[in-house]
Amino acid sequence: DGGITQSPKYLFRKEGQNVTLSCEQNLNHDAMYWYRQDPGQGLRLIYYSQIVNDFQKGDIAEGYSVSREKKESFPLTVTSAQKNPTAFYLCASSIWLAGGLEQFFGPGTRLTVL
Amino acid sequence: GQQLNQSPQSMFIQEGEDVSMNCTSSSIFNTWLWYKQDPGEGPVLLIALYKAGELTSNGRLTAQFGITRKDSFLNISASIPSDVGIYFCAGPTGNQFYFGTGTSLTVIP
Numbered sequence: 724d725g726g727i728t729q730s731p732k733y734l735f736r737k738e739g740q741n742v743t744l745s746c747e748q749n750l751n752h753d754a755m756y757w758y759r760q761d762p763g764q765g766l767r768l769i770y771y772s773q774i775v776n777d778f779q780k781g782d783i784a785e786g787y788s789v790s791r792e793k794k795e796s797f798p799l800t801v802t803s804a805q806k807n808p809t810a811f812y813l814c815a816s817s818i819w820l821a822g823g824l825e826q827f828f829g830p831g832t833r834l835t836v837l
Numbered sequence: 838g839q840q841l842n843q844s845p846q847s848m849f850i851q852e853g854e855d856v857s858m859n860c861t862s863s864s865i866f867n868t869w870l871w872y873k874q875d876p877g878e879g880p881v882l883l884i885a886l887y888k889a890g891e892l893t894s895n896g897r898l899t900a901q902f903g904i905t906r907k908d909s910f911l912n913i914s915a916s917i918p919s920d921v922g923i924y925f926c927a928g929p930t931g932n933q934f935y936f937g938t939g940t941s942l943t944v945i946p
Contacts, residue, residue, distance in 0.1 A: 729879075754932055765840060765925070766936045773932055781933075813879055817932070822887030823868035824929040828879035 726750065727829035729814050734834045736801075736808075744799045744832045746814030755797035756815040756826070759783060766813065772797055801834060808836045841926055843937030851945050856913040858940040860926035869909035870927040871900050874939075880925070884911070916944050 727748045736742045757769040768781030772791040786805025791797050801808045811833050817826040843860045872880035884895050886902035893900055899912045921944050926937040
C-alpha cells in the first residue's frame with residue numbers, strides 16, 4: 724500500500740522538551756513538506772525538501788528543525804524554542820505528473836504541549 | 838506566503854442540494870488542486886486541474902480551471918451527509934504550494 728505515514732497520531736509533551744515527529748513515504752516522491760495547521764487557519768509551511776540532504780525554510784521555520792537523510796523520510800523536530808508548539812502537523816510529498824505538480828498528505832500528528 | 842481567497846467560508850445545506858465554492862488568486866496558476874479534509878485527518882486530493890478552461894469530474898464532484906488561470910470552482914451535486922468537511926483549493930508555484938482558507942461544509946440530513 725503506497726502512501727505517507729505519520730506517527731504517532733497524538734503526542735503529548737511537557738513544555739521545554741524537544742519532540743520529533745516522524746514522516747515516511749513509499750511513493751518515491753522527491754519533494755517532502757511539513758505544514759502546521761491551527762484551528763480556523765490555513766496551512767502554513769514550516770520546511771520543505773526537494774532532494775535528499777537538502778531542505779529550505781518555509782514561512783514559519785523558527786523553533787523547528789528537519790533532516791532529509793533518506794528519500795523516504797523527513798522527520799520534524801519541534802524544539803523548546805518554538806513559542807506555541809501545540810498544533811496539528813501535516814507531512815506531505817509531491818510529484819510532477821504529466822499534467823502538473825500534485826501534492827499528497829499524511830494523516831497528521833496532533834501535538835499537545837502541556 | 839501567498840494565500841488564495843476561497844468563498845464561501847462556510848455553508849449549511851440540506852441533504853440532496855448542490856454546492857458551489859470558488860477560489861481566486863491575484864497570481865496565475867498552471868495547476869489547481871482541490872482537497873477535502875475531515876476533522877483530525879489529513880487532506881485528501883479530490884481533483885487536479887492542469888489547463889485553463891478544463892472541466893474535470895470525480896463522481897458527484899466537478900471542478901473547473903478558470904479561463905484567466907486566476908480562479909477555480911468546485912461543485913458538489915446531490916450532497917450526502919458524508920460530504921461534511923472542509924474543502925480547500927491549492928496551487929503550486931515552483932515547488933511550493935499555496936492554499937485557500939477553506940470552505941466548511943455542513944450537510945443537514
